[in-house]
Amino acid sequence: MSVIGRSVPRLEDPPLLRGEGAFAADISFPRQLHMRVVRAEMAHARLLAVDVSAALALPGVVAVWTGEDVATIPPIPFRATKLKGxxxxxxxxxxxxxxxxxxxxxxxVFAENAALAEDAADLVVADLEELPALLDAAAPPRDFDATHATEPAILRKSYGDVEAGFAAAHAVLDLDLSIGRHSGVPLETRGAIARYDAASDTLELHGTAKKQHWNRDEIARLLGRSPTSVHLFEGHVGGGFGVRGELYPEDLLVCLAALRLRRPVKWIEDRREHLVATNHSRQQRHRLRAAVDAEGRLIAIDNVFFHDQGAYVRTHGARVADMSAGLLLGPYAVPAYRATGHFRLTNKTPAATYRAPGRYEGTFVRERLMDAIAARLGLDRVEVRRRNFVPVSAMPFTRPLDALGTDVVLDSGDYALLLDKALARFGWEARQADIARRRAAGESVGLGLGFFVEKSGLGPSDGVRMSVDPTGVVELVTGAASVGQGVETALAQIAADALGVDYRCVRVVRGQTNRIEFGSGAHASRVTVMSGSATHLAGLALRDLALGTAATLLQAPKESLTIVDGMVCRADGPALPIGEVARALAAGTKLSRERAVPGLTTEGWFHSDHMTYPYGVHLAQVALDRMTGAVAVEHYLVAYDVGRAVNPKLVEGQIIGGFAQGLGGALFEEFRYDERGQPLSTTLADYLMPTIAEMPPLDVLVTEDAPSPLNPLGVKGAGEGGTNAVGAAIASAIDDALGNKGLVTRLPVTPREVLRLLGEIEA
Amino acid sequence: MSVIGRSVPRLEDPPLLRGEGAFAADISFPRQLHMRVVRAEMAHARLLAVDVSAALALPGVVAVWTGEDVATIPPIPFRATKLKGxxxxxxxxxxxxxxxxxxxxxxxVFAENAALAEDAADLVVADLEELPALLDAAAPPRDFDATHATEPAILRKSYGDVEAGFAAAHAVLDLDLSIGRHSGVPLETRGAIARYDAASDTLELHGTAKKQHWNRDEIARLLGRSPTSVHLFEGHVGGGFGVRGELYPEDLLVCLAALRLRRPVKWIEDRREHLVATNHSRQQRHRLRAAVDAEGRLIAIDNVFFHDQGAYVRTHGARVADMSAGLLLGPYAVPAYRATGHFRLTNKTPAATYRAPGRYEGTFVRERLMDAIAARLGLDRVEVRRRNFVPVSAMPFTRPLDALGTDVVLDSGDYALLLDKALARFGWEARQADIARRRAAGESVGLGLGFFVEKSGLGPSDGVRMSVDPTGVVELVTGAASVGQGVETALAQIAADALGVDYRCVRVVRGQTNRIEFGSGAHASRVTVMSGSATHLAGLALRDLALGTAATLLQAPKESLTIVDGMVCRADGPALPIGEVARALAAGTKLSRERAVPGLTTEGWFHSDHMTYPYGVHLAQVALDRMTGAVAVEHYLVAYDVGRAVNPKLVEGQIIGGFAQGLGGALFEEFRYDERGQPLSTTLADYLMPTIAEMPPLDVLVTEDAPSPLNPLGVKGAGEGGTNAVGAAIASAIDDALGNKGLVTRLPVTPREVLRLLGEIEA
Structure with a gap:
C-alpha cells in the first residue's frame, strides 16, 4: 500500500514538540553583534541629515551607518515582471x-547586545522635513518628485472584443470593490544572522526562508561576490505566508556588516517594526464592469484596478498586480476580457505577495460580481455560477492570458461536480430553509459562497538529489524550502513510495544553498508539484539503480526483484537491505568503478511549462449582531480539489490555517493610516488577528476528482485554497444577511461597517 | 602557458596572513561546554574505582563520566589490515x-569553561593498583593478562628462496638497528568541537582533519547513527603529519556528550597531554640479515623486526608494520626477501603513522645495510647502491610484495640518473676531497647518503564535483582534506589548467562531509595524485560541456572554440565569459532542459589499483664536536623526483618542512620513559624539536624525470620525500665521520650517543 495518500505523522514534529526547534532568534554565534534599525517616523519627508554622534558615543556601540555608508550597494531588487519601468x-x-x-x-546601529543597540538607535536623530503623504492609490496620478511618479506603470492584459461584448449585453454591471490592506503576520517575526568566514571567504546568512537560492544570487550580486561564496541556511520557520523570506533591506545590512565588521551580526525584528517593515499586501480597488446575457452568462469583463504598492517595489511586489489581472476569471468562461491595472505607489509600507496573492482579491471581486448578476437577473446565486463554469469537456482550457510569465491553461477540473459535492456536504438547501425561518424570526442571517480556481506548481524546473547510505537512510536534498507546511513529510512520502522504503527513513535537507546548486524554495504552492515530481522521478531512478545493482549482487534477474520496506527481495528467495546495495556502490568498490560515478545516488529533475490549477468552493453561514455589528460565522465549508493529496491531514491543516488567515482579512485585519500616513496598526491590539475564539465550526472536504495531467503524481498545490475565497464567501453571506443588495463592497467587513450597512438599509 | 608547473602564490595564504585563520581553538558555539580528560598516571595498573564526587560537586560542572558511563560505545577502530587478531x-x-x-x-569532565573543567578534572580520583610495565617491544613475548598478549600478531611477507640466498652468499651481514620513538607534534594541538542540531537531527564535529569521511562513517557506526546524519568539518589545520585527524577517544567523547547533554562540547588538547595522548610513531627494532655476492649485490634479505605499537591498536597503527615489511627494499633489486614483523604491545602511548611511516624506519635500516656492505667489501658506498638499483629498463618493476593492500609495482624511475644529478649538485667528489683535508687536520667530519623510494597516490578511487557559477567562479568540491600543505592551490592549478581559467577563480571546498558523499581525505601523499587526477578529469569534462554549450550560444562549431582565461572564444570572433555559459545552463533554461541535469557542473572520478613511487636521495655532510658530541649538519641536499611538480615551490616547501621533521628524529626527538613507564618527554624542554637554529644549509633538487604512467598528469606525491631518508643520510654521515665502522645503529644520534661512540673508537 502506497504511503502517498496516507495521513502519516509529520517528520517535522519531534524536535518542535521537544522544544528543540531552531528559529531565527535561536541562532547565535560567538562574538555576534546585534543590529537595530532606526526607522523613519514620517510617511513622506526630505531626509536632511542623520546625526549618529550620540549613538556612536555609547559604550558598546561598534558602528552606526546611514544611507551614505551604504551608498554603493544597489537597492533591493524585484523578480522579473512584464511591467516595465x-x-x-x-x-x-x-x-x-x-x-x-x-x-x-x-x-x-551595531552593538554588543540587543538592548544596547535599541538604546543607541533611540539616540540617532533624523532631521526630516515633512512632505504631503499620498495614501489613496485610486487618486489621480501625479509626481512625487522629479524622479518618482505615483503611477510608474500600467498593466494591461486582454483578449476578445470587450466593447462588442458590452454593446451586445443584456445587462451591464458596474461594481466598485476594495480589498483592505492586510498581510501575513507570522507567529515568528523576521530575523537574519550573517556570519563571514574569512578562512574560507564564505558569507553565511542564517534565519532565511522561502527562496534561498534566488536570495543568495541577489545578495551575491548586490555585494559583488560570487554566488558560490554565499550560503543561505534555513532552520525552522514560524510561518512564511509570502512575506517572510523575501529579500529585505535588513538581510543585506547584516550581510554587509558581517563582511565589514568581521563579526557575526544578528537582527531579530520586533513585532512593532514587523507591522511596518515587513511586506503588506492585498490593498486594491477594482472598478469592474461586466456584460451578461439574459441567462446571466458572462459576455465580457472590464477589470480596471488600482494596486496600492506602497512606497517601493520590493521582491514579489509587482507580481500581485500581474496575478490580479491574469487570474481574475477563475472558473468561468468569459468570451472577452480586459484588465487595466494601475500600479500605484503610496507612502505606506511596501506591499507584495501574501497567501493567495491576487486571487484573494480577484475571487472577492469576481464572486461579488456573480452575486450581483444573480441579484440583477433574479437568478439563484449557485445557478449563475454553474451556468458560467468552464465545462469539464473543455479541459484543458486555454485562456488567452498569462500570469507569472506562463500561459494560463486550466489543466483539469470538474467545477460543477465539486460544487454539487460541497453543497450537499454543507446542507445548502436545508440551511437555506432554516435561514428563512430564522429571518422570519427577525435574525440577520445569510449564506454565501465563493468559487475559485487556484494556481500552483509554478515551473520551470526543479530538481532533487537523492541517495541511500549504508544504513539504509535516504537523504533527499532539495532546493525547496519549508515554512512549516510539512514539506519534509510530503517529500519523504513521495520518495519512500517511489523507492520502496519507510518514509521515516528519509531525511529531507532543504533550504541550504550549499547542499544543492539550484533551488526554487517554497512559494506559489509549488513544492509538492515541482519538488514532489522531481522527487518521484529521482526515487524511480534510484529504485532502478538499486534493483540493477542488487540483481548483480543476488545473481537474480532484475525483473524478479522488488523493494519492500527497504529490503530488495524476490518472491522466493533472498533479500538484501538497500543499505547493503549502497555499500556495494560506495566509492572504490568494483561495482562503483563499473559506473561513471559511485554511490546509490541520483538526481531527479522535473520541468513544467504550465501551472496546475486546483479549485474549490467556500460556503459560509453568518449571523449579524444588530447591536454590535459583529459577524458570527456559524458554519463554514472549504471544499478543495487538489488532484491528489499526498498527505490528506497536511492538506487539511493547510486549509484550516489558510482559512483563519482569510477570515482575518474578511472581518478583522487591516493596516490603517491617519491622514499624514502614520500607521495606526502597530500593535496586535490595533491590528486584529483572529484567534481560536473567532474560528467557526469549519468543515473541510478534500477531493481528488481532477488529478493534474501535468505531472506524474497528478498533484496540485494545496497551500492557498483555504485562504482564497474567504473574503468572497463571507462577503456573500453578509450581503445575503443584508438582503442581497450588493452592499458589501469592501473588506474587511468590520462591525463598524456592518452597523453602517444596517443603518443604510434602515434608512 | 599551463599554470601547472608554475610556482604561483598559495590561495590559502590571505586569511592566514591577515590573522583570520580558523583553527580548532578558534571554533566556538554558544552555550558550549568544555571537556577535560582525566588521564591515567600509571603505565600499567588495575583501575579499581574512579571517584568523581568532588568534581561533580564543583559549581559549573555539568557532568563527569567514567568508563561505566560509556560502556556501550565500541572502542576506537583501526583501518583494515592483513594482520588478523x-x-x-x-x-x-x-x-x-x-x-x-x-x-x-x-x-x-564537562564544565561551563575550560579552567573550571581543568580544576574539576584534578578532583577526580582514580584508584589504581600498579602492575609491572612492559616497555621493551623486543623482549620475549608474554601475556599481559588472560585476554591480552604482548604479541597479538606476527606479520609475514616474503618471496624468493631466502635460505638458498644465504647459502650462496659471498658475505652475510647481520645488523641490529633501532629507530627511536618520536612523532609529528604539530604546531596546533588537537581539538574537537561537537554540536548536535536537534532541529535537523544532525551531529556536527568541527576541528577535524585528514580523513573526514572515514571518521564520519566510524563515528556514525560507533554512535548508532546514520552517516547521513553526521557531518565533519575541517577548518585550518596547523599541521597533520599523520597524527592529527586520526579518530581518537576524545572525538567520540565530545560527540557523545553533545548528543547526551544537548549542548556543544569543546575540547582543546594542551601540549602536555598532546605528548602523551596523540599517536607516537617510529619505534622499531630491526634484526636484519643480508646475503651479498662478491660484487656487493644483494642476494637475500631477512628482515626481522619488532614494532612497538604502544598500548593499543588505533586507526592506522597496524599499517606501519605493514609498510615496514612491504616497502623496505626501496630502489634495490633483491632476489629473495623475507620479513617477519613482531607486532608488539607495550605500556606506552599508542603508535601509528607519522610522515613517511615505515619508510623512515625502512630507509634507515636498508641504507645502513648498504653502507655496511660497502665497508665489508671495501667498496665505494655510492657504487654499492648503483650496483643494486632496479634498472630503468626494468620499469615498471613488479616486486612480489604488497603494502597497504596493493601490490608493489614500481611505476617508473631512473634511480641512477637522479643519483648522478644529486652527487653533481651536492659536489660529492669535491666535498670528499675537502673532508679528507679536514680529517687530516683532526676534524671528525663525514658525508652520508640515503637513497629511497617513496610511495604515494593510494587508491582506489577519488572524485570531485566541479561547477562554474554565473560570475565565472569555479567551485571544486573534494573529499580531500588539507593539513596545510597547499591542497587548494594545487587542485586549483589543475582545475584551471584543464578548464582554461585563472587558478585564482577556483574555490576549493575540502574536508566538509556534507558537501560531497565520498572522500579519502589527505594522507599517504595521495591528494595530488588521486584528487588531482579526478580534478583533471572533471576539468576536461567541464571544458567539453562549456565548449558544447558555447557552440550553441555562439553558433560556432565546437571545434573552433577554446577557453582562455575564462573566456570561451574563437580565433576570429566573439568571446563569451564562461559565467555566461553557466548562466545558460542554469535550472529552467532551454539549454538546461535539453540535458538531464542543469548546471555547468561535472563530477570527475579517478580510479587506481596501484600506488605511484617517487624516489629520491638525501646527501649530508656533518661535523662532530668531540667535546660536546653535538652534530653539526654542514650541508644537506634533498633530491626528489616527483614525476611532475604541479607547484614546484609547494613541493620545495614540503621537502624543507619534511626534512626538519626527519632531522628531529635523526638527532633530537625521542619519547623516553623511565623503568615504570612514566613518560620523560612531556614538555618541549624535554622533547627536543629542531628549531630554525638547527636547520642546516639545505638544498632541494626537484626533478621530473620519471612521470608516473598511472595518471593523466604524471604526478607522484611529494609530501614525504623530505622526511624519508634524513635518519639514513645523517646516520651515514656520522658513521663516516667515525670511520665508517657501522657504529651508528640507532636513532636519534644524540650528543650523548656521539660521545659514547667516540669513546668506543678511542677505547
Whole structure:
C-alpha cells in the first residue's frame, strides 16, 4: 500500500514538540553583534541629515551607518515582471535624501547586545522635513518628485472584443470593490544572522526562508561576490505566508556588516517594526464592469484596478498586480476580457505577495460580481455560477492570458461536480430553509459562497538529489524550502513510495544553498508539484539503480526483484537491505568503478511549462449582531480539489490555517493610516488577528476528482485554497444577511461597517 | 602557458596572513561546554574505582563520566589490515578495569569553561593498583593478562628462496638497528568541537582533519547513527603529519556528550597531554640479515623486526608494520626477501603513522645495510647502491610484495640518473676531497647518503564535483582534506589548467562531509595524485560541456572554440565569459532542459589499483664536536623526483618542512620513559624539536624525470620525500665521520650517543 495518500505523522514534529526547534532568534554565534534599525517616523519627508554622534558615543556601540555608508550597494531588487519601468522604484537599503513611509530604514546601529543597540538607535536623530503623504492609490496620478511618479506603470492584459461584448449585453454591471490592506503576520517575526568566514571567504546568512537560492544570487550580486561564496541556511520557520523570506533591506545590512565588521551580526525584528517593515499586501480597488446575457452568462469583463504598492517595489511586489489581472476569471468562461491595472505607489509600507496573492482579491471581486448578476437577473446565486463554469469537456482550457510569465491553461477540473459535492456536504438547501425561518424570526442571517480556481506548481524546473547510505537512510536534498507546511513529510512520502522504503527513513535537507546548486524554495504552492515530481522521478531512478545493482549482487534477474520496506527481495528467495546495495556502490568498490560515478545516488529533475490549477468552493453561514455589528460565522465549508493529496491531514491543516488567515482579512485585519500616513496598526491590539475564539465550526472536504495531467503524481498545490475565497464567501453571506443588495463592497467587513450597512438599509 | 608547473602564490595564504585563520581553538558555539580528560598516571595498573564526587560537586560542572558511563560505545577502530587478531587490542574511549599507558583517558569532565573543567578534572580520583610495565617491544613475548598478549600478531611477507640466498652468499651481514620513538607534534594541538542540531537531527564535529569521511562513517557506526546524519568539518589545520585527524577517544567523547547533554562540547588538547595522548610513531627494532655476492649485490634479505605499537591498536597503527615489511627494499633489486614483523604491545602511548611511516624506519635500516656492505667489501658506498638499483629498463618493476593492500609495482624511475644529478649538485667528489683535508687536520667530519623510494597516490578511487557559477567562479568540491600543505592551490592549478581559467577563480571546498558523499581525505601523499587526477578529469569534462554549450550560444562549431582565461572564444570572433555559459545552463533554461541535469557542473572520478613511487636521495655532510658530541649538519641536499611538480615551490616547501621533521628524529626527538613507564618527554624542554637554529644549509633538487604512467598528469606525491631518508643520510654521515665502522645503529644520534661512540673508537 502506497504511503502517498496516507495521513502519516509529520517528520517535522519531534524536535518542535521537544522544544528543540531552531528559529531565527535561536541562532547565535560567538562574538555576534546585534543590529537595530532606526526607522523613519514620517510617511513622506526630505531626509536632511542623520546625526549618529550620540549613538556612536555609547559604550558598546561598534558602528552606526546611514544611507551614505551604504551608498554603493544597489537597492533591493524585484523578480522579473512584464511591467516595465519599475526599476527606479526599488528600495535603497537605507534611505538617502527622502523617506517614503513610516518604518523605512534610515540608519542601523551595531552593538554588543540587543538592548544596547535599541538604546543607541533611540539616540540617532533624523532631521526630516515633512512632505504631503499620498495614501489613496485610486487618486489621480501625479509626481512625487522629479524622479518618482505615483503611477510608474500600467498593466494591461486582454483578449476578445470587450466593447462588442458590452454593446451586445443584456445587462451591464458596474461594481466598485476594495480589498483592505492586510498581510501575513507570522507567529515568528523576521530575523537574519550573517556570519563571514574569512578562512574560507564564505558569507553565511542564517534565519532565511522561502527562496534561498534566488536570495543568495541577489545578495551575491548586490555585494559583488560570487554566488558560490554565499550560503543561505534555513532552520525552522514560524510561518512564511509570502512575506517572510523575501529579500529585505535588513538581510543585506547584516550581510554587509558581517563582511565589514568581521563579526557575526544578528537582527531579530520586533513585532512593532514587523507591522511596518515587513511586506503588506492585498490593498486594491477594482472598478469592474461586466456584460451578461439574459441567462446571466458572462459576455465580457472590464477589470480596471488600482494596486496600492506602497512606497517601493520590493521582491514579489509587482507580481500581485500581474496575478490580479491574469487570474481574475477563475472558473468561468468569459468570451472577452480586459484588465487595466494601475500600479500605484503610496507612502505606506511596501506591499507584495501574501497567501493567495491576487486571487484573494480577484475571487472577492469576481464572486461579488456573480452575486450581483444573480441579484440583477433574479437568478439563484449557485445557478449563475454553474451556468458560467468552464465545462469539464473543455479541459484543458486555454485562456488567452498569462500570469507569472506562463500561459494560463486550466489543466483539469470538474467545477460543477465539486460544487454539487460541497453543497450537499454543507446542507445548502436545508440551511437555506432554516435561514428563512430564522429571518422570519427577525435574525440577520445569510449564506454565501465563493468559487475559485487556484494556481500552483509554478515551473520551470526543479530538481532533487537523492541517495541511500549504508544504513539504509535516504537523504533527499532539495532546493525547496519549508515554512512549516510539512514539506519534509510530503517529500519523504513521495520518495519512500517511489523507492520502496519507510518514509521515516528519509531525511529531507532543504533550504541550504550549499547542499544543492539550484533551488526554487517554497512559494506559489509549488513544492509538492515541482519538488514532489522531481522527487518521484529521482526515487524511480534510484529504485532502478538499486534493483540493477542488487540483481548483480543476488545473481537474480532484475525483473524478479522488488523493494519492500527497504529490503530488495524476490518472491522466493533472498533479500538484501538497500543499505547493503549502497555499500556495494560506495566509492572504490568494483561495482562503483563499473559506473561513471559511485554511490546509490541520483538526481531527479522535473520541468513544467504550465501551472496546475486546483479549485474549490467556500460556503459560509453568518449571523449579524444588530447591536454590535459583529459577524458570527456559524458554519463554514472549504471544499478543495487538489488532484491528489499526498498527505490528506497536511492538506487539511493547510486549509484550516489558510482559512483563519482569510477570515482575518474578511472581518478583522487591516493596516490603517491617519491622514499624514502614520500607521495606526502597530500593535496586535490595533491590528486584529483572529484567534481560536473567532474560528467557526469549519468543515473541510478534500477531493481528488481532477488529478493534474501535468505531472506524474497528478498533484496540485494545496497551500492557498483555504485562504482564497474567504473574503468572497463571507462577503456573500453578509450581503445575503443584508438582503442581497450588493452592499458589501469592501473588506474587511468590520462591525463598524456592518452597523453602517444596517443603518443604510434602515434608512 | 599551463599554470601547472608554475610556482604561483598559495590561495590559502590571505586569511592566514591577515590573522583570520580558523583553527580548532578558534571554533566556538554558544552555550558550549568544555571537556577535560582525566588521564591515567600509571603505565600499567588495575583501575579499581574512579571517584568523581568532588568534581561533580564543583559549581559549573555539568557532568563527569567514567568508563561505566560509556560502556556501550565500541572502542576506537583501526583501518583494515592483513594482520588478523588485533580487534581485542582496540582502545576503549574511557578505560575500564585496567589502564595501559600514562595518559590513557579514565574520565572526562564537562564544565561551563575550560579552567573550571581543568580544576574539576584534578578532583577526580582514580584508584589504581600498579602492575609491572612492559616497555621493551623486543623482549620475549608474554601475556599481559588472560585476554591480552604482548604479541597479538606476527606479520609475514616474503618471496624468493631466502635460505638458498644465504647459502650462496659471498658475505652475510647481520645488523641490529633501532629507530627511536618520536612523532609529528604539530604546531596546533588537537581539538574537537561537537554540536548536535536537534532541529535537523544532525551531529556536527568541527576541528577535524585528514580523513573526514572515514571518521564520519566510524563515528556514525560507533554512535548508532546514520552517516547521513553526521557531518565533519575541517577548518585550518596547523599541521597533520599523520597524527592529527586520526579518530581518537576524545572525538567520540565530545560527540557523545553533545548528543547526551544537548549542548556543544569543546575540547582543546594542551601540549602536555598532546605528548602523551596523540599517536607516537617510529619505534622499531630491526634484526636484519643480508646475503651479498662478491660484487656487493644483494642476494637475500631477512628482515626481522619488532614494532612497538604502544598500548593499543588505533586507526592506522597496524599499517606501519605493514609498510615496514612491504616497502623496505626501496630502489634495490633483491632476489629473495623475507620479513617477519613482531607486532608488539607495550605500556606506552599508542603508535601509528607519522610522515613517511615505515619508510623512515625502512630507509634507515636498508641504507645502513648498504653502507655496511660497502665497508665489508671495501667498496665505494655510492657504487654499492648503483650496483643494486632496479634498472630503468626494468620499469615498471613488479616486486612480489604488497603494502597497504596493493601490490608493489614500481611505476617508473631512473634511480641512477637522479643519483648522478644529486652527487653533481651536492659536489660529492669535491666535498670528499675537502673532508679528507679536514680529517687530516683532526676534524671528525663525514658525508652520508640515503637513497629511497617513496610511495604515494593510494587508491582506489577519488572524485570531485566541479561547477562554474554565473560570475565565472569555479567551485571544486573534494573529499580531500588539507593539513596545510597547499591542497587548494594545487587542485586549483589543475582545475584551471584543464578548464582554461585563472587558478585564482577556483574555490576549493575540502574536508566538509556534507558537501560531497565520498572522500579519502589527505594522507599517504595521495591528494595530488588521486584528487588531482579526478580534478583533471572533471576539468576536461567541464571544458567539453562549456565548449558544447558555447557552440550553441555562439553558433560556432565546437571545434573552433577554446577557453582562455575564462573566456570561451574563437580565433576570429566573439568571446563569451564562461559565467555566461553557466548562466545558460542554469535550472529552467532551454539549454538546461535539453540535458538531464542543469548546471555547468561535472563530477570527475579517478580510479587506481596501484600506488605511484617517487624516489629520491638525501646527501649530508656533518661535523662532530668531540667535546660536546653535538652534530653539526654542514650541508644537506634533498633530491626528489616527483614525476611532475604541479607547484614546484609547494613541493620545495614540503621537502624543507619534511626534512626538519626527519632531522628531529635523526638527532633530537625521542619519547623516553623511565623503568615504570612514566613518560620523560612531556614538555618541549624535554622533547627536543629542531628549531630554525638547527636547520642546516639545505638544498632541494626537484626533478621530473620519471612521470608516473598511472595518471593523466604524471604526478607522484611529494609530501614525504623530505622526511624519508634524513635518519639514513645523517646516520651515514656520522658513521663516516667515525670511520665508517657501522657504529651508528640507532636513532636519534644524540650528543650523548656521539660521545659514547667516540669513546668506543678511542677505547
Amino acid at each position: 519599475l526599476e527606479p522604484y526599488c528600495q535603497p537599503i537605507l534611505a538617502r535624501g527622502r523617506v517614503r513611509y513610516v518604518g523605512e530604514p534610515v540608519a542601523v | 588485533l580487534e581485542p587490542y582496540c582502545q576503549p574511549i574511557l578505560a575500564r578495569g585496567r589502564v595501559r599507558y600514562v595518559g590513557e583517558p579514565v574520565a572526562v
